[in-house]
Amino acid sequence: MHAPSETQAVSGGQADDPPPPSSSRPLDHPGFVVFLTARTLSSFSSQVQAVAVGWQIYMLTHSARSLAWVGLAQFLPMFCLTLVAGHVADHFNRRMIVATCQGIEACGALLMAIGSFGHWLTPPMIYVMVALFGTARAFEMPSQQTFLPALVPPSVFPRAAALSSSLFQVASIMGPSMGGLLYGIGAGFCYSTCAMGFGLAMMGTLAMTLEAPVRVRRPMTLATVLGGLHFIRAQPEMLGAISLDLFAVLLGGATAMLPLYANDILHAGPIGLGLLRMSPAMGALVCALAFARWPLNRNAGMWMFVAVAIFGIATIGFGLSTSMPLSILALAILGAADVVSVVVRGALVQLRTPDEMRGRVSAVNMLFIGSSNQLGEFESGMLASLIGPVEAVVLGGVGTIAVTLVWMRLFPGLRRLDRLDDIRPAQ
Template identity: 70%
Template sequence: MSQQTITETALLRQPGLLACLVGRNVAAFSSQVQAVAVGWQIYALTHSAAALGFVGLMQFLPMVALIFPAGHVADHFNRRRIVMTCQLIETCSAAVMAVASFEHVLGPWGIYAMVMVFGACRAFEMPAQQTFLPSLVPAALFPKAAALSSSLFQVASIAGPSLGGVLYGLGADICYALCAVAFGTSAVATGLMQLRFTARPKQPVTLQSVFGGIAFLRRKPAMLGAISLDLFAVLLGGATALLPLYADTVLHAGSIGLGLLRAGPAIGAVLMAAILTRWPLNRRAGRVMFLSVAIFGVATIVFGLSHSVPLSVFALMVLGAADVVSVMVRGALVQLGTPDEMRGRVSAVNMLFIGSSNQLGEFESGMLASAIGAVPAVVLGGVGTLIVTVLWMRLFPGLRDLDRLDEIESD
């Protein structure tokens, strides 16, 4: 038996890993189905683009308000129970939406209220859930486990919207009922995880404790550099926010072309995650991360200048693949380089940075495109990403010189 096969077998035999992957990715799949159903239903009820924007706002506000307290909770209470509780609340909320839709009593404000509930649950669920993987697998197997998890997540991100769109034709209540079953399945899988909880001394809730993740990152320049690099790259390179405009006015590709463009980044991400699962990144991780962000910027520029649908889809696939490499290195730094008692709060900061960059990046791209045009906006975003990459290589030499991911240790 080859060493590669032995390593893969060792990974799959890690107690609790399969349950962790099922719990995380079934929940991600359900969230994608629900997002499609909510978008279609709110627009059908209001015929308002602003209403679609409010859906995003109703999810974002609870995250901003609760993410730091959620990180504190994740570091002082049973993380598995936190995630299970959130997933059970999501199950009940989706069931309520299914019944209300079936009875035709679910209006816009009801949808906004339910979306806020989901946003609050995700704020508490994600920091706790992000700590599972390094607790279940040894550092030597973490890169493979992270790549496998990322690959499954991307598959869920592709399948969820596709199935959600098909099922919505049968009714929003069918979509929400499926989501309730999927969230319930995630809760059961999370409950089956073999994850020990070590009770920690209870600490009073203080500003110093709640914002401890920020203070920790200030003492870890390589980790701070990785998180902030990803933030600015996504903030500047938010080309995906303009895909409908590109499909309509630049590529003249119609709805089928838009579907291909939207699938591009996810397809590239799945392929790269599969490659990293088979051949994990073992050396020069920091330099590879910077190279991947630079490729992300170049792919953004190519997409911005392209007038060919195949070339545009290919550029988006490269963009998605490069993003996975950056995400994997950052994830290893954050999870393996953080002591277990701080992982919840540091994951909360990471979530806030990345979540904010995605939404602010869409806002920045939209505003800049409306001012100077879509093509110049996307190209400038790609150039900005390249500039930030060069600056960060000089500002964070420790990140640039990072070598092996499996040798990252917490202090």
């Protein structure tokens, strides 16, 4: 799943804007609407691009190893630069960082479109461009994740976070489908659509008004770069939420086995694989929409533990299933349970963290999430090769439940966490 806080603010920023109007409805805050639009466009474009890159590199090389190189090209910049990006987010204008990264992504997608139309885009060039996108995302995400607390008051945050998650899930569902359709016309059309989406996202980001303090820039040192890690260590509830998500995803990596299940166990073919891949996002979307209507504001910590346990049970159910409808249902429940963890962890990370630390803490959170996803796929694949896919998935689900029970004893403060809208920055 992710030293005492600095009391003096850090700089680069836009001038203070008036605080958002008080309202219990997130959509009543104009800046939040602009943020949702820009974030959704950026996420949608990233999903379309991922499909185009995967298909194109395989068509050019007909090598599964080439797909692995694409994954590595995306992962390495995040792993190497995320903590540095967190420092940058806390010392410079966050809105301009995000807009610059989205501009770089738009230019990169446009270059790939031109190369595809001209038939001169080669695999090494694709790897370089993917690494460029990975670098831009490494700097974009920690800054972008700090926007929500600056756009809505804490009382609205749980509902706003759920609505933001809902639109992210919509992008996760529509992006791959649209990418596949556009690739049928040509890779250049995919990348052109991405360039347009990233460009519109950049314009939306620039149009946002954020309430932000004037910051005093500090030199980059090991202490400032690692400040997010030190802060999280000093916050047991936040440490518990991030580490619980880390181990749950690391152990319960059922999604890594979807191609094998679709082909060898469920005998559903590529269409079945598409349905399986959509199922967690569909479940997550339904749950996120429910939270947007009925925010999670009572016994939030306990609900998080229950949801992670359900995540483990659903993983076991998927692992044992030989029925396509039952497998889809298990994956949808798995996706819905994951949203509970996302909402609680997001509230803790964004509301418990002082503004001058949010970039670095968000960067650590991103690093934990990215590492758990990547390592979870690796762990599931290696374990499946040793003991079999069904046994590997079921064992991962059992491990997730065991971790949940242990974490309930290790982090009693997280278990007792009640209202998300009462979370305040740590002093």
